[in-house]
């Protein structure tokens with residue numbers, strides 16, 4: 335049973351990892367949830383009640399399909415999106431190559447996914463976000479601010495995403511706009527960054543979700559935040 339008073343969220347890259355964990359949590363808190371991933375065949379069963387739109391965030395036709403799915407949940411004739419989570423991300427080649435060797439085609443792909451697609455989705459949903467005084471949550475990384483060898487393509491893309499986030503916050507004072515460094519998580523992307531390493535000491539993505547829920551619920555001033563700093567903050 336759904337009602338038009340339930341908030342609406344779009345989470346990109348919710349096929350696994352952090353996106354899937356956040357989608358599960360928001361669904362169980364009563365949100366109406368739209369998700370995507372390129373491989374999405376398992377998602378109707380994994381996220382009962384969610385609207386699943388298979389596809390690639392870098393594809394304009396897929397972004398149109400996401401817009402249609404979100405407007406299908408809004409009140410008739412109206413536009414509404416309460417929360418946009420740009421979570422889908424491309425790490426680039428694994429093992430991570432140094433800048434001296436990284437193929438430009440791979441860098442281009444990383445930027446298309448991590449920078450241009452979040453910006454394009456922000457443009458697509460800005461009217462709906464403004465209508466609901468919504469929140470934009472761009473998932474960043476410590477690699478945006480730390481110069482780790484091998485992380486040049488991905489890290490610089492997340493730095494660009496951070497700056498887009500900061501400018502959007504300045505331009506749209508009616509929205510809450512965050513870039514969030516979730517910290518290390520035991521996911522497929524993290525394993526690709528550390529091929530052959532045992533990553534079982536890293537926290538599961540579910541461990542980061544309470545900090546994100548706290549951020550969404552409390553709406554502190556827009557900015558860049560580390561999930562680790564939010565974890566113990568009062569609600």
Ligand SMILES: NC(=O)c1ccc[n+]([C@@H]2O[C@H](COP(=O)([O-])OP(=O)(O)OC[C@H]3O[C@@H](n4cnc5c(N)ncnc54)[C@H](OP(=O)(O)O)[C@@H]3O)[C@@H](O)[C@H]2O)c1
Pocket residue numbers: 346347348349350351352353370371372373374389390391392420421422423424447473474475476515516517518519520521522523524539
């Ligand atoms: N894991 C970490 O330690 C860590 C640390 C810092 C920041 N982060 C950030 O946290 C976020 C979540 O990462 P994660 O570790 O949960 O990653 P993950 O487990 O690899 O999951 C990424 C999800 O995004 C989807 N995806 C990737 N490219 C896509 C595209 N072009 N279009 C649509 N969906 C796409 C993937 O599904 P398909 O492949 O089927 O499309 C998958 O569902 C990312 O923004 C990442 O940069 C992660």
